[in-house]
Amino acid sequence: MIEDVALQETLNEEHKSAYEKILSIVDTSNGDVFFVDGPGGTGKTYLYKALLAVLRSQDKIAVAIATSRVADSIMPGGRTAHSRFKIPLTIDDGAICTFTKQSGTSKLLQKASLIIWDEASMAKRQSIEVLDNSMRDIMGRPGLPFGGKTIVFGGDFRQVLPVICKVSRGQIVAASLWSSYLWESMCHLKLVHNMRAKSDPWFAECLLRVGDGNEEVNIDGDVRLPDEVCVPYTGDDRVLDRLIDDIYPSLNENMSNTSYITSRAILTTRNDWVDIINMRMIDRFQREQMMYHSFDTAVDDPNNYYPSEFLNTLTPNGLPHTF
Template sequence: MPSSLRRLFATILVFCEPSDVRGLWDKHFDAMSEDYRRNDPSNIVAEQKVLIDIRNMLQSMGKDIKSFPLPDIDEEFDNATGVEREIFEESVIEPNKEDINLADSLNTDQKAAYEKIMSVVHGDEGGVFFVDGPGGTGKTFLYRALLATIRGQKKIAVATATSGVAASIMPGGRTAHSRFKIPLSIDDGGYCTFTKQSGTAKLLQSASLIIWDEASMTKRQAVEALDNSMRDIMSRPDLPFGGKTVVFGGDFRQVLPVVRKGSRAQIIDASLRRSYLWDCMTHLKLKRNMRAHSDPWFAEYLLRIGDGKEKANADGDIRLPDEICVPCTGKKGSDLDKLIDNVFPSLGANMSDPNYITSRAILSTRNDCVDRVNLKMINRFQGQEMLYRSFDCAVDDPHNYYPPDFLNTLTPTGLPPHLLKLKINCPIILLRNIDPANGLCNGTRLVVRGFQRNVIDAEIVLGQHAGKRIFLPRIPLCPSDDEMFPFQFKRKQFPVRLSFAMTVNKAQGQTIPNAGIYFPEPVFSHGQLYVALSRSTARKNVKILVIPDGDNKKTCSDESKKKRRHVNTYTKNIVWKEILTS
């Protein structure tokens, strides 16, 4: 569709460093304007509408169309003239029909939180809240009710989340970093990068409510930067967030902020619980109704794991329920095949069903384990295959100390592999914020619908933008961690990875109805086991393969125990209780 081509054109301008922008425009204008020319044969009108569309897309990606050599825009053709783009985008979001009456369906805890927040919004007095509750207690349900009510009153509500996946679940959701322009590297006392006169500042000044979900997994410095900036733009330096009503949500049983090479103390210090804002917040707790839960025993078991109260053996390991374990025989390859068969039954007959593909995934702790599973899965997957090789280079390397063959062997965290093998209908996950306003966030899950030499045709399959078809080009990518290599590394590749499997940290915020868990080595950080096990709501839909280490491998493969239907399976559960009780 022409709209998809316009979005591809904007993406190429921002990310792909084209050498002849005007030539690209002239060559593809007819295709990009076909829908407008069908309704109005005037080339001038069509050109202006296409340019305005592309300008809006570029603005949502943080760029100005005036920085590119394109035809000038006549503002008379812009129906949003005089209104800041950010405010216009938020004001046109209509509440979903099914969300309008959600307030009448809230349980007791949700209703109390809803009324408390709405009373502050209506009083225009400002307040800061933290909605605390384990997965399945309806935090997202509460957010949707709040958003629908406020937007139904023609007021502005800003919905954000730390992760792209969590953001996509909320109507109008954006990642907090993209919405608030938070720097990727930030220290104490920092500010967001928007100015007082920017559209973002005017949006926040106009907002009646701001929601930030999964705040427990963001660094406190990011939240404090938003606080500093909002005190400034509201000219109320004495009030938290300048007197605005802000709702944070999260679960500190889950994984905490990532601090590269950080110690336990450093990770906890980076948590929101250690922020000066924590004591300013009104804490609203949501409890799980065990009697209404589809599997109350499993829900209680998960809470004991999350709270670190599950009984451990002499080695400090906890026992996993027999019915969720894939027995370990000591043959790593065949054991993994059994796990895959449990999570992806009848794969060949269901490959074209997006609901089947996206309702299941295998979780592991490290990227190399995830890559191993994804490689197995794509080899099992039938259909047309395409291999995409990256173009790698070391920046400022005139003597070729780092040849491409060496760089091809590297797969830094957050970057796609050098050799990307894709097949029609296979699931992929986006690794960069391409266009957050339209659902293309880091963490968005898609299904491949087609491919050409320099573009992937994909469909968003989860969240509010599900069903939208988009084109992804190759883009230059650099590792987010500058200290990873002694040189600056650039890889030009499609910004996606296969997502049959993903890391536990990446899965936080997602519901995965059929979850497999692959632990060739134990978890290594707070909350990882809890997050992995709690992605699905019932134990019948969870399967876990634990590979015992060292001495236990012999025990696992012992012939006498092979004959038993179940072998007790133990694994580590890391819980830093000081983050739960402080």
């Protein structure tokens, strides 16, 4: 986008240093691997958007992905890592992604000047290592990390680490990128200046205290959230309406505003609750209702192993068959 190209003019000194260092490596023969480390609010996404915009304005390919769907929706052209790279759900050491050398994904990665992976701190190290194995293979350069392709990872280890059921804290750390053989070979770029602190300094400081383990906790080790950032639970149906009103004020007036919709989200741990919240919000729309039916096709399926009739029987997370 044109406005994103102009972001390079407004980068602070930390951003500018990282921006110039990354661009100086793009398209060099051996590339490099970077990790942008910064707490929430330091402008990691701001930096990513500037990098994506300048390269795309030069007709170069810059691939943007993220570990979570919420994070990838913020970056132009973003997708989740598992969707873009065909990362298998079960990964053993030495595994590779499920795309083939002749696939569109392989050709895209071979031509890409830069790959940005946001929220890499949330990903299991095996997910990143499996991409490394595949990149070394398709680039024909097994001795270089990611086959000599320039890649920017980013995240904040104070926030959500890889989610693994019923394991110890040590096992979670062992599954994070921090414990990967790739970690020491990365060029680490730190962002410390909090850009959001100007508008909400209290919240920025609170996040740092929690992330650094300096916030007061109870005997169970839990942090009590301040009442100002909570919607009290009263046990009736109206509490959901109050939550929606707090997150999406003036929803009807802004339902066509893309930046309004994508700048906020309600997260929940269960898919059935997602459906309940979505239906409650849709019921608020005061416009004519339309029924849309999905058209399901499998990406990179030249042999038609997955016909539309079969895909229509599946109910994955995301958009339903009828909307």
